[in-house]
Amino acid sequence: MCLAVPMRVDSVTGYVARCSAKGVERDVNLFLIQDEPVAIGDHVLVHVGYAIQKVTAEDAGTTWALLDEVFAGAPGALGAE
Amino acid sequence: MSDPGSAPAGAGAASAARQWLMRIRRLPLSRPVRIMNVCGGHERSIAQGGLRSLMPDGVELIPGPGCPVCVCPEEDVYAAIRIALDHDVTLVTFGDMLRVPANVAKGEIRTLEAAKAAGADVRPIASPLEAVAIADADPARTVVFFAVGFETTMAPVAAMMRERLPDNLLLLLSGRRTWPAVAMLLASGRPGFDALVAPGHVSTVMGPLEWAFVVRDHAMPCAVAGFSADSLLAAIYSTLRQIAENRPVLDNCYAGAVRNEGNPTAQRHLAAAMSIVDAPWRGIGVIPCSGYKLRPEYAAHDARPVFAEEVEAGRRRVGEMPPGCACAEVVLGRIYPTGCPLYGTACLPRQPVGPCMVSDEGACRIWWSAGARRDRERDRRLEPACK
Numbered sequence: 001m002c003l004a005v006p007m008r009v010d011s012v013t014g015y016v017a018r019c020s021a022k023g024v025e026r027d028v029n030l031f032l033i034q035d036e037p038v039a040i041g042d043h044v045l046v047h048v049g050y051a052i053q054k055v056t057a058e059d060a061g062t063t064w065a066l067l068d069e070v071f072a073g074a075p076g077a078l079g080a081e
Numbered sequence: 082m083s084d085p086g087s088a089p090a091g092a093g094a095a096s097a098a099r100q101w102l103m104r105i106r107r108l109p110l111s112r113p114v115r116i117m118n119v120c121g122g123h124e125r126s127i128a129q130g131g132l133r134s135l136m137p138d139g140v141e142l143i144p145g146p147g148c149p150v151c152v153c154p155e156e157d158v159y160a161a162i163r164i165a166l167d168h169d170v171t172l173v174t175f176g177d178m179l180r181v182p183a184n185v186a187k188g189e190i191r192t193l194e195a196a197k198a199a200g201a202d203v204r205p206i207a208s209p210l211e212a213v214a215i216a217d218a219d220p221a222r223t224v225v226f227f228a229v230g231f232e233t234t235m236a237p238v239a240a241m242m243r244e245r246l247p248d249n250l251l252l253l254l255s256g257r258r259t260w261p262a263v264a265m266l267l268a269s270g271r272p273g274f275d276a277l278v279a280p281g282h283v284s285t286v287m288g289p290l291e292w293a294f295v296v297r298d299h300a301m302p303c304a305v306a307g308f309s310a311d312s313l314l315a316a317i318y319s320t321l322r323q324i325a326e327n328r329p330v331l332d333n334c335y336a337g338a339v340r341n342e343g344n345p346t347a348q349r350h351l352a353a354a355m356s357i358v359d360a361p362w363r364g365i366g367v368i369p370c371s372g373y374k375l376r377p378e379y380a381a382h383d384a385r386p387v388f389a390e391e392v393e394a395g396r397r398r399v400g401e402m403p404p405g406c407a408c409a410e411v412v413l414g415r416i417y418p419t420g421c422p423l424y425g426t427a428c429l430p431r432q433p434v435g436p437c438m439v440s441d442e443g444a445c446r447i448w449w450s451a452g453a454r455r456d457r458e459r460d461r462r463l464e465p466a467c468k
Contacts, residue, residue, distance in 0.1 A: 003122040003308070004233070004282050004338075015244065029210060031240040032347040045285065045338055048175075048230075049208030050237035053285045053344055059337030062309055 004047035006060035009040055019046065022064060101314035106137050108318075108325050113139040116320055117274035117414050119259050120147040120281065121442025122308050128451035130310045132317075140321065143274055144447075145414040146262040149231045150177045150440035152362040152412060155402065156395035157255045159183040161227045162193055163391040164253070164384070165201035171219075173212045174227035175234075176205035177440040180433060184401045193227075209241035216250040225384050227253045233282045235373055236347040239354035242379060251384040254375055257360060259283050260291050261371035266413065267299050273414050276302040276320035278313065281335045286351075288343025289333050296329045307335035354379065363436065364402045364409025408435035411444050418445040419453055420460040 007019035007028060017038060019028045029050045030038055036054060038044070043060040044051035055063075118124055124144040127133060133142050146152060158181050165172040172193070179194040190196050197203035206212055209226070216224040224247075228238050235256040242252075259280055266272045279292040284305045295303040302323035306316035315334040323329050333339055353376070360372020375383045385392050402409065406428070407421035418424055418437065428434040430446055437443035 004285070029237075029240065029244075031244050032236055032344060032350065035346045045282070047233055047282065048237045049210045050240055052233065052236065052282070052347060053338055053340075055338050062337075063307075065309075 004045040004052055006043050006055055006063050007046050008057075008060070009038055009042045009044060011040060012038055017044070017051070019044065019051075021060075097311040098309075098314050101311055101318050102135055105140075105314065105318045105321060108137075108321050110137070110139060110321065110325060113141070114276060114321060114324055115141045115143050115274040116276045116278060116317060117143045117145040117263075117272075118147060118278040118280075118306075119145045119263060120278075120283070121440070121444075121447065122282070123147065123278060123280065123306060123313060124444055125441075125447050126308050126310060126313055128447050128453065130313075132310060132313065136317075140317075142317070143414045144411070144418070144444040145266070145274070146259065146362075146412050147280065148412065148437065148440050148442035148444065149229050149234065149257055150175075150181060151408060151436040151443050152257055152262075152365065153178070153181065153229045153255050153436070154361040154363045155183055155400070156361070156392075156398050157227075157229075157253065158193075158395075159185070159398055160388065160391045160395035161225075161253060162190060162196050163394060164225055164388045165193060165196045165203050166190065166199065167391065168223075168388070170223040170225050171202045171204060171215060172225045172227060173204045173206045173215055175229060176207065177442070178227060178229055179203065179205055180439045181436045182403065182433065182439075184398070184403045209238050212250060213241060213245065213247060216247040220247065220249055223249050223251060225251050225253055225388075227255065229255045231257055231259050231280075231283055232287050232351070233285070235355065236286050236344070236351050239350040240347070242354045242382070243350050246379070246382055248381075251382050251387060252375060252379075253384040253388075254355070254373055256355070256373035257362065258357070258371050258373070260294070261368050262362065262365075263292075264294065265368050265371075267295070267301070276324060277304075278316045278320065279303055279305040281305060281307045281312075281339065284333075284335070284339045284343065286344050286347045288341060288348075289331060289339055290341070290343075293331050296331045300329050302329045302332075304332035305335050305339050307338065361399065362409075362412075364400070364406075365413065366400070403434050406435040408437045408443075408445075411437050417460055418448040419455050421445070425449065425454060 007021040011018045045053045212226040302320040304316035304319040319332040355373040358374045410416045433439045437445035
């Protein structure tokens with residue numbers, strides 16, 4: 001339940017950002033990162049509808065790759081050894 | 082904080098993981114080491130990535146208290162079921178909570194899911210914002226948000242409270258903090274582990290320094306990890322190297338999301354909405370300073386006094402667990418999931434006896450999904466030193 005997913009910010013209106021990740025779009029609440037500037041193209045870690053931290057695009061990419069594996073139930077990141 | 086080594090630049094995730102694994106295998110370890118994690122997300126990556134089987138002999142990875150659903154006390158689950166059944170309200174909660182069983186007499190309604198089937202208005206939600214939307218849709222109707230979670234989830238709940246809390250939205254708050262459970266294990270004198278992999282997203286919110294006590298007070302190695310195999314292996318390597326060199330430090334192997342100060346805005350909202358109290362953990366008992374309580378300013382939104390009868394009925398059930406259920410032992414890392422006599426026999430994901438087989442964050446559910454079946458040799462290894 002503590003897992004957060006990185007998403008890209010596509011637009012910002014007040015405390016709500018329209019975000020996307022791998023073709024999925026969501027409204028994300030920015031209240032918990034209200035003291036930081038959030039711009040289009042930024043990446044945020046999203047947990048239960050709220051952004052809990054800004055992350056770099058590189059870190060976002062790494063996490064997406066991981067989530068693909070976890071939710072596909074694919075064999076481990078290291079393959080068979 | 083130190084960085085005992087970094088992954089080779091430009092390497093893909095899998096080859097970075099391989100590099101960490103090689104470094105781990107080259108470490109001179111003179112005694113068996115048990116490394117505990119306290120996050121369901123970590124355990125899922127470990128189990129599904131098969132990391133456990135890749136460890137050198139003598140290195141054990143132990144799932145600990147990493148599932149907020151699993152530690153939500155029986156009495157709160159029971160109170161939520163009774164509130165939903167006995168009052169004309171809408172009860173909303175994170176999806177995992179619907180199937181957590183209370184220990185009631187045969188024939189009685191034992192889950193929120195069963196209460197829903199019996200006609201109660203129980204709705205799973207994925208965000209506190211859905212609770213607000215449901216309350217807004219019918220302002221004349223009371224909506225009770227049974228809010229369960231660790232710090233990562235309680236921060237959004239606090240944000241919801243601070244931004245706009247509809248008059249008809251009440252909270253049955255059952256939030257918990259992770260570090261006091263680890264502190265309790267360490268203070269017990271038989272923690273059952275030699276190093277700690279600290280949770281990634283809890284640390285994103287609260288900052289890694291919450292875990293400094295592990296190193297400072299107990300001279301135990303500790304590293305914050307992310308959720309990829311290479312981040313977890315980096316943290317495992319870090320703690321093992323600290324043991325090999327007898328030089329415990331607090332390491333941060335998830336620097337991309339975990340800043341030294343955490344998220345101060347989230348911490349400010351949490352502190353403004355909730356205070357810290359001693360709180361019961363399912364099957365474990367009261368852990369000092371481990372729970373969240375609504376601040377007096379939000380008393381009008383506290384479901385506990387409004388539904389005092391149901392809360393009291395729940396309180397009479399304190400400490401009850403289904404017969405044979407070893408969830409508390411699993412949560413504390415005293416046994417592996419496969420060491421529970423009910424694992425895979427009476428207790429399965431489709432008919433769970435205890436919460437660890439219900440929740441996606443529960444060690445039993447994670448192990449079952451990853452294909453783990455009973456293993457006498459492995460299950461015996463963990464038990465003797467911990468019992």
